Amino acid sequence: MIALSRTIAVGAAALSLAACATVPAPQTGPSLDMVEARLAEDIGALAADDFGGRYPGSEGEAKTQRWLIQRYSEIGLQPGAGEGDWTQDFTLVRRQPSEEAGSSTATATRGSRSVSLSQGLIAVDPGRDDANLADVPIVGLDPDFEELQPRSLVNRAVRVPAAELPRLFSKFEAAAPKALIVTTQTAEEYEKTAGLISRGRWRLGSDTSGPAVLLLSPQASAGLSDAIGANAKRHPDGLGLIAYDTILKASIAQKTDRIETANVIGRLPGRVPGAGAVVLLAHWDHLGDDCGPPDATDRLCNGAVDNASGLAVMIEAVRIALQGGPLDRDVIVLATSSEELGLLGAKAFAADPPVPLPTIAAAFNLDTMAIAPRGTPVVVLGAGKTALDYGISEVARVRGREIVPSDLQDAFLPRQDGWALLVEGVPAVLVSSALADRADFESFMGSDYHRASDDPARGVELGGAAEDTLLHAGLIRYFGSLQTYPGGGG
Template sequence: MRGAFLMATALLAGCAAPGPRSAPVPRDRAAVEAALMRHIEILASDEFGGRQPGTAGEAKTLRYLAREWQAAGLESGTNDPANPWFAPVELSLTVPDRSEARFYRGGRPVALPDGAATVFTSSSRGLVERAPVVFVSGAATQPERAELAGRVVITPMDHARVAEQREALVRAGAAAVLTVVEGDRERAGLTAQRRRGGYRLAGSENPGALDGYLSPAGFAALIGGDRARELLAADSPAVTRLDLAASLEATASASTVRTYNLIARLPGRRPAAGAVLLLAHWDHFGTCAEEPAPDLVCNGAVDNASGLAVLTELARRIAAGPRLERDVYFLATTAEEWGLLGAQAFAENPPVPLNTIVAAFNLDTVAVAPAGSPVAIVGKGLTPLDPGIAQVLKQAGRREGDERMAQGYVRRQDGWALIQRDVPAVAISSAFAQAGPLDRYMTEHYHQASDEAAGIELGGAAEDMVLHIALVRHFSDPARWPASAGKSPPAP
């Protein structure tokens, strides 16, 4: 990896100055779609190996993006002479070794079907001995510590706040969290993904809590089929104590991975007036299947080569237009798929003070909806940006879709790492505005080897790209969006 990035830096240093700037945004959507497809076909090709952090696919991805961005007229945005363009992010990689799950009722072992329970740890070893077991429904997002401390929690998977709930359960002292996953295919995919390893920021707090997956048949074997179905269907926030104890153990091997965020800047006339940030995560899962599967690579065409394509075309077309007042930063983050880690690293060590970023727009999984689709604002109501966004949408003739669905993705995208630090960040996308196209993608291709460039839908993505040009021009203009507008919520 070190050699690959030295090569990338040498390549950048040797690039000729950008040639004449291209024409403004084309009115022909087909031309925009063709430009996006060119980037997606490259970034989602087997040559890039699924863009996993710490692999040769990472070096190829960042080298390609940096070359495209520099040719567009951008400059390094790290503000670190020792690390131009590429901001280092150190991760700890934990790869599972073995695990065991045993349950007891009245001191006697309870038999489980083969493969019904799988347990993982984020440290070298996690161990729970004969801990009481409780069930927590999906409605219990803020459980009391007294009810959970030292206990093994069983909870359902099929609700929108499952990741948030798991964090809350661990904070409340749960010794382990086992999630009941309904579909065999989904459970197998989640388990296979975890067995390939997990990342966290090096030096970050690591409580080492155990977690894992339990099949419905396994849950039924523990407490009976009727009782299991009743609890899984319950919407009460109550914590239910089960007549069970659990002994869980998992071990793992740890190593360090050095990966990178790519940061570029388009200088404005008035850098002191603040900055606009555009971001998209570059990473995916690399090799995500095993032989004899016919396709072993998760290429991540929609998630998130499509976001990178839009980000890259935005760089080229915004740089080709009139010079903006504020700086615009372009950020391609690493390790989003493992918990928004690259975005967290950016927020912990930003190239500019976070309070000078007046607006941030995240681009993730954008190539889903057809042309003419409405848009949704992931993060609406959480930032002061809403009035300005509404103005731009009206001027662009874009309508809003189902905001309720969009809000289920707030915590699952890089913008959340910024919102937590009071950076006004949203994702504005046609992909999250209506259930049909998104549901089909999530069911058929999300985090699977079938997420490839062939047959990808770019109509909505092309329109979203043009919309983001208008958004950047609006929020980069202090006359239209004063810095003070982003410091307090809008009046009711």
């Protein structure tokens, strides 16, 4: 589960109920004790110290990949990434301002007069390696503007006071400016904003979105105001912009880091060609061995609950569901990378899926599963947003599991991999006991979450996770069958 939410509007709405069909009674499956023992074994392996906290690109990733491919093979899966590959490889990129003072330069020019903006300039272009700007008109925002027109800032550099940045940042997304020129009034404001801009964020290498950001010192900010002078005038097209008749030129020096990583994908083809697929997903990555306070004695975040438990539940649920052989639909098992860095593996899957996204009848994400004891109800994260609700309630009823609503839905729906599929129109939910008991969940979030103490050596509660495993085995069979779930996919 990722730490910060980034809200994107989603237009998903409740869809019509799937056709009624009776759910087959559960076959006599493994006992909960047996399931718990298997989960404990897998969590113990994946969250062992020698997997290093499973950071993308690390030796821990190589070990995790080998472990997953071994398990996928054991439960009868075939390579699912296309062309006989188990792995869907992709590159992560993080660009940060160069730490060398004076290495980035910028000038603002009006007519024959130029002012340098280079003194104290901190600049980064998060989406591009070649970060030079030439002949970019500088504009400001009309104080009365409410919304910016989509793409109204393409090939423009917008002057924004640092104090306004948090309020305005989301408004820039659709307007797609080429650059933001962030101005400051005090040294304190400059330092604080520099910290935010310099941190950098990992993104998919294929993601070139977003503007370059140029943070000006108070002196350079005053110089820019001086250059613009009395030229400010409202844009004749009424776009909420102020034209300055001033041109930006910049050369941005940045340091770029790259990580090669991969999703690990297995697949069991269904019996009915063209019937679509059921997807199970769980993120394999965690925070690595450079985690927590610098002076802590244990700095390895093992990620036992987050998310070795999700992988273990996924593999065991698929193993149980497929014991009777293939279903009508394909079953795709997706261990995603880089969830902790912003759902990046799930986004990479959605951007280049091995099967067309509209053929995915149902997707079940498994994240941070091992928190609640046996007998805990389940929450459906994504309830009301897909056509899966009826089938889930039927399978839960037959298995004697109660579904309860959760007021955590709004906060946590965008913080898990299923979100990256849901925003692309895939019916993706997270069904889990872990969110159902508020006290247990908050106790985990307040103690072991994203800390070195999320360690199998400290003991992991497996009761709810074992029950959720059997529930998911039932969900895979229900949604994998054209008889019980004819709708969706294919």
